[in-house]
Amino acid sequence: MDITVYNYLAGNARLTMFVRYNPEWYRYLSRDPDRIDELEKAAKQFYGQTFPQRVEKLNNQVQMVGMLLQFAGAMKD
Structure with a gap:
């Protein structure tokens, strides 16, 4: 995973927990770090x-x- 994405996730506990509950996002972010906006949208939907x-x-x-x-x-x- 890209270091900037890793640091961004480390600074946001809600997103970190979302990625832990949905491990496919590790793969998505490793292949395309620009999908961070999609991650945030998916996390918002997940958390209601x-x-x-x-x-x-x-x-x-x-x-x-x-x-x-x-x-x-x-x-x-």
Whole structure:
């Protein structure tokens, strides 16, 4: 692996863990160090940090709060 890619991964613990969980990225980065942008996109998707994933998570939380409020309202009656 290229020393600049290695140092970049060493400075970013989240990406380092992603590469450890997905070892095929060792090969990709060894053959083409310019794929670091693809690595970051794949890591965001893996960790659920893309915009659609965040919106879905927020939507699920709002639904949960709504159900809890309905349940609390039903308990009062």
